[in-house]
Amino acid sequence: MAGMTSCRLCGGQAAYLIEHARMMLCRDCFIKYYEKKVYNTIMKHGMLRGAGRIAVAVSGGKDSMALLAAMNRLVSEKFSGIKLIAIHINLGIEGYSERCQEIVENVCEDLGVEHVIHDLSSREGYKIPDLRSTPLGGRICGACGTVKRYLMNKLAYEIGADRLATGHNLDDVVELLFEFYLRGSVEDLVRVRPVSWSDNPKMVTKIKPLIELTERENMYYAMAQGIPLLDASCPLAEGSRMLRRKRLIRLIEREIPGFKHMLYKSHVKRILPRLEKTVPEPSLMECEKCGMPSLSNMCSYCKLVSRLAARSA
Numbered sequence: 001m002a003g004m005t006s007c008r009l010c011g012g013q014a015a016y017l018i019e020h021a022r023m024m025l026c027r028d029c030f031i032k033y034y035e036k037k038v039y040n041t042i043m044k045h046g047m048l049r050g051a052g053r054i055a056v057a058v059s060g061g062k063d064s065m066a067l068l069a070a071m072n073r074l075v076s077e078k079f080s081g082i083k084l085i086a087i088h089i090n091l092g093i094e095g096y097s098e099r100c101q102e103i104v105e106n107v108c109e110d111l112g113v114e115h116v117i118h119d120l121s122s123r124e125g126y127k128i129p130d131l132r133s134t135p136l137g138g139r140i141c142g143a144c145g146t147v148k149r150y151l152m153n154k155l156a157y158e159i160g161a162d163r164l165a166t167g168h169n170l171d172d173v174v175e176l177l178f179e180f181y182l183r184g185s186v187e188d189l190v191r192v193r194p195v196s197w198s199d200n201p202k203m204v205t206k207i208k209p210l211i212e213l214t215e216r217e218n219m220y221y222a223m224a225q226g227i228p229l230l231d232a233s234c235p236l237a238e239g240s241r242m243l244r245r246k247r248l249i250r251l252i253e254r255e256i257p258g259f260k261h262m263l264y265k266s267h268v269k270r271i272l273p274r275l276e277k278t279v280p281e282p283s284l285m286e287c288e289k290c291g292m293p294s295l296s297n298m299c300s301y302c303k304l305v306s307r308l309a310a311r312s313a
């Protein structure tokens with residue numbers, strides 16, 4: 001009996017299996033292991049060098065809530081002086097968004113973290129399901145991603161944050177790498193990185209402190225910290241290609257244990273430095289409509305919203 005179910009580090013009652021390391025840990029040792037990994041990722045990439053105010057993008061899902069709890073712990077223990085502010089966008093997806101916001105509010109309250117809720121419907125005049133009627137409706141998650149990326153950056157900028165932390169995990173990043181390699185999108189590949197530094201004041205530096213942790217590890221951490229897990233999934237995600245690719249990656253990982261970590265590490269250590277030398281940073285201009293940084297005259301967010309307006313006019 002002993003051995004199989006005892007914690008590798010302290011010998012206590014094991015609760016969690018770290019698959020790629022074939023290691024069982026008890027609750028307390030898992031929490032320490034997890035927070036140390038987040039801390040190491042932050043230090044390795046200098047994510048908080050010179051930081052004073054970190055906006056943490058939270059959806060209500062396990063990854064971003066785990067990120068918030070871990071960052072809150074690390075900031076109070078090792079980076080005192082830094083202020084955390086959680087930002088959440090209510091996407092207006094019925095039967096789902098209410099639940100997400102509730103978790104965000106409860107967890108922020110428990111942790112004592114200040115939070116900003118941005119309600120799409122009342123602040124922007126539309127909800128994510130409305131985008132289904134636009135030409136982008138067939139790829140609703142892509143459109144939703146554009147909305148979230150744009151607004152999260154804008155909100156972080158408006159509250160004076162010098163970092164925007166997101167809960168992207170190893171599985172997310174491997175899924176992206178998979179997609180971009182398949183399509184040969186070199187310009188996208190070069191943007192898959194732990195930190196996206198910016199010296200444009202309206203473009204907040206993005207950091208991904210969970211980039212080396214798996215979806216499962218984030219779920220364990222959320223559970224170990226007593227964070228309520230979302231009991232609903234986004235009804236718009238069904239059959240999405242992203243989910244199908246993630247399933248495929250899980251199958252590969254089962255056949256080649258350590259596959260995800262290997263692919264990520266090869267990318268960051270070997271491929272990325274070379275790509276960064278050859279792929280020029282895109283030059284940003286100001287969006288003629290909203291004034292935020294943009295690759296062309298009008299930013300992708302304003303283009304999206306104008307399609308929505310054209311539809312309802």
Ligand code: SF4
Pocket residue numbers: 091128140141142144145234235236237
């Ligand atoms: Fe948005 Fe797609 Fe996520 Fe739903 S599953 S919240 S539509 S990105």
Ligand code: ZN
Pocket residue numbers: 287288289290291292294298299300301302303
């Ligand atoms: Zn714009």
